[in-house]
Amino acid sequence: MENISKKIYEVLEESCNSCKSNLISLSGGLDSSIIAYFLKEKNPRSVAIISEDFVSTDLTYCQMISKEMKIPLSIYNVPTSIILDAIDNTIKILKNFNDIEIRNNVVMYLAMKWAKENNEKSIITGDGADELFAGYNFLINKPEKELENEIKRLCSIMHFPTQKIGKALGIEIESPFLNQNMIELANQIPTNVKVKEENGKRYGKWILRKTFEKYIPHQIAWREKSPMQEGAGTVGLTNLFESIISEESYVERKLTVEKEDGVVIRSRESMYYYKIFKKMFGSPVDNNSQETCPYCKHEVKNSKFCRMCGAFPI
Template identity: 60%
Template sequence: MDTYKEVRAALKESCDRCTSGLIALSGGLDSTIIAHLREKPDAVAVIAEDFVSTDLTYCQLAAKEAGLQLSIHSAGTTEILEAVEETIKILGNFNDIEIRNSAVMYMAVEWAKKNGYGSIITGDGADELFAGYDFMVNMPEDRLAGEIERVCSVMHFPAQAIGKSLGIAVELPFLGDAVVRLALQIPAGLKVGEKDGKRYGKLVLRKAFEGDIPAQIAWRPKSPMQDGAGTAGLTGLFESLIDGQKFDEERLATREKDGVEIRNKESMYYYNIYKKAHGVPARGSGITCPYCRCETGGSKFCRMCGAFPI
C-alpha cells in the first residue's frame, strides 16, 4: 500500500470512530478532509461580523461539496469579547495569539452546547503531525524531522480544555493512534514540497485527498483560526480603543507592581482579565520569559504571554 492510501485509510478509520454529529468546519484542509470522510455530520463555522475573515467562502464550498448542513454563526464584537474573557479564564494565560485563536473554538463549542449537541469534531493535530505551520515550510529537510518531533512532544489543544469546561466532548480524529503512528513514520520530505513553484506544508495530506475535495481547498494556504474567523481584528480594535497615555501608565504600573512587561494594548486587556481570574503569574525557577517571568522550558515561545522569539 502506498503512503497516500495508508494516510487515507488511517484517517478514515479514525473518523469512523468518532461519534459526534457535529464538525467545526473552517473550510481549511484539515476540517474539509474530516467533512469528506465522516458520514454527513452537521457543521458549524464561526465568522466575525465586524472584522475581515477569510473562511466564509471556503466553508460554504466544503459543506456544499460534502453535502453537509452548515450553520454560520455570525459573532458580533460583544460576543467575541465575552468569549475572550471566558477563554482566558479557562486556559489560564494571556497569550494574545492563543486567545485570538481559541476564542473562535470557544464560540463553536458554546454554539454546540446551546444547540443540543454533546460533542464536536475538530481538525486539531494535522499541523503538528504533517508540518502545516508556516515556519516549517521553508525549513531544511534535515532539520524538519527533528522540529516535527519537538512540536509533537509539546503539542496541546485548547479545544479540549474548553470542551471540558463547557461539558462538551471534543473529538480529534487526526490524533487517533493509527494516524499518529503513521504520521511519525512518514519522511519529512513527503510533508513539505512544491506545487507550481510554491511550497506547501501538509503536502502528503493535500495529495492524498486532492481528488476528493475542491482544489481551492486542497491547495489553500494555511489560515490560522484568527484569520479565518476574523478575530485577528481584535489587535486593531484594542489599538484604537485604548488611549496611548493610559496604556503607558498602566504598563509601567504593571511592570513595577507585578514584574510583568506588557508588550502591547491587546496584551494589557488580556492580562487584566487574567490577573482578575488567576492573580499575578508565578515566577518560574528555571529558564524564564523575559516579559512575564514564567518558565518556558527553553522554548522560544512563551505559552503564558505569547512573546516570541525569546
C-alpha cells in the same frame, strides 16, 4: 508516494468513522474538509464561526465544502460584544493572557458554546494535522534536517486548548488526526513529503494535500494555511485594541504593570487580556523556577514559546 497516500487515506478513514459526534467544526481549511469528506455519508451537521465586524477568510471556503459534501452548515455570525464576553471565559478556562492563543481559541470557545446551546454533546475538530504534517507557515522554508527536528519538537510538546475548553463546557472533543494510529503513521512519513514544492510554491502538509486533492475541491486542497484567528476574523481584535486603548494610557499602564508586577506587556491587546487574567488569577510571576519567560516571568520548559504571555522566540 502512492503507498504513503494509500495508508494515510485508510488510517484517516478508520479514525473519522470511529467518531461518534454528529457535529464538525468546519473552517473550510484542508483538515476539517478532509474530515467532512469522510463523514458525509453519516449526514453530520457543521458549524463555522465568523466575526460579524471583522474581515474573515473562512466563509467562502466552508460554504464551498458544505455544498460539495452536502453537509448542513450553521454559520454563527458573532458580534464583537459577544467575542469580548467570550474572551473573558476563554481566559478563565486557559488561565493565560497569551494573545495568539486567545485570538485563536476564542473561536473554538464560541463553536463549543454554540454546540452546547444547540444540544450537541460533542464536536469534531482538525487538531493535530498541522503538528504532524508540518502545516504551520513558519516551517515551510526550513532546511530539511532542521524541519525534521522542529516537527519532532512540536509533536513532543503539542497541546490543544480545545480539550480544556471542551471539558469546561461539557463538550467532548473528537480529533481524528490525533488517533494513535494516525500519529504513529505520521511519525514514519518522510519530512520531504510533508513540506514540498507544488507548481513553484512550497506547501506544508503537501502529502495530505496531494492525497486528498481528488476528493475535495482543488481550491481547498491547496488553500494556504490560515490560522483560526484569520479564518474567523478574530485577528481583527489586534486593531480593535490598538484603536480603543490610547498610546498615553497604554504606556502608563505598561509602566505600572512592569513596576508593580515585574511583567513586561508587549502590546495593547496583551494589556487588555492581562488585566482580565490578573483579576482572575493574580500575578503570573513564578519565583520558584529557574527557567522563566523574560517578559512575564512565568515558568517555561524546553520551549521557545511562552504559553502564558505568547512571547516568541524566548
